[in-house]
Amino acid sequence: MYKVFVNDKPIILTTEVEKESKFKNYLLKSVDIRKVIKELNTTSIKEVRLVHHKEDKLLKLFLKKLPNVVAGGGKVINKKGEVLFIFRNGKWDLPKGRTEKKESIEVSALREVEEETGVIGLEIIKPLDTTYHIFKRNSRFRIKITYWFEMTSDFDGEFKPEESEGITKVAWLNSEEQQEALKNSYANIRSLI
Numbered sequence: 001m002y003k004v005f006v007n008d009k010p011i012i013l014t015t016e017v018e019k020e021s022k023f024k025n026y027l028l029k030s031v032d033i034r035k036v037i038k039e040l041n042t043t044s045i046k047e048v049r050l051v052h053h054k055e056d057k058l059l060k061l062f063l064k065k066l067p068n069v070v071a072g073g074g075k076v077i078n079k080k081g082e083v084l085f086i087f088r089n090g091k092w093d094l095p096k097g098r099t100e101k102k103e104s105i106e107v108s109a110l111r112e113v114e115e116e117t118g119v120i121g122l123e124i125i126k127p128l129d130t131t132y133h134i135f136k137r138n139s140r141f142r143i144k145i146t147y148w149f150e151m152t153s154d155f156d157g158e159f160k161p162e163e164s165e166g167i168t169k170v171a172w173l174n175s176e177e178q179q180e181a182l183k184n185s186y187a188n189i190r191s192l193i
Helices: 033-042 055-063 105-117 175-184 187-192
Strands: 002-006 009-014 023-027 047-051 068-077 083-088 091-093 096-098 123-137 140-152 167-173
Touching: 002 033, 002 055, 009 033, 009 055, 033 047, 033 140, 055 140, 068 105, 083 105, 083 175, 091 175, 096 105, 105 123, 105 140, 105 167, 123 187, 167 175
Parallel strands: 002 123, 009 047, 023 047, 068 140
Antiparallel strands: 002 009, 068 083, 068 096, 083 091, 083 167, 123 140
16 A cells, blocks of 8 residues: 555555545546546545555556656754754755756755755665655646655754755754644655654
8 A cells, every 4th residue: 555645635555445435436547647636635535545456556557647756855863863854835844855867866865955954964874664745846747756764963053944945944853843843744744753
């Protein structure tokens, strides 16, 4: 099973058909994905389930429905156990961004975290879950596939929010502050924290 978010509503990729209750089932192979996106954005439906009989084909078939954008990002933890957050376009988020040509996903993730926050001395500890969400750019829907990594840094200098990317604040947040920030964040980010 996979979850792909349209805003904070999930599209569930699954092999199981369940009785509909506040969600709808569609066959993955024949679904009109734009219709599904519109339905999630304009109705009270809580989620959509796209069904296919072969689990190993779910993601591959879905990713063919829209252009893909690959990104790397980081959940950075300092020596106090605080997590690095950014405030972008009115929401709390974790730093991430698109990969560049011939760049490994790990290098992308490290570069993007540094560019968006000014934090240096980053080290990847381990990969985290990959997240998927649908967004619109230039009147076209796309699927962003973000590969996340847990990172550490002892950085205690001045943050440099990448304002050209809509980032107005960068902060280390403790557990209590994280819970507050997650109330104004994205479902994908909540799943990582």
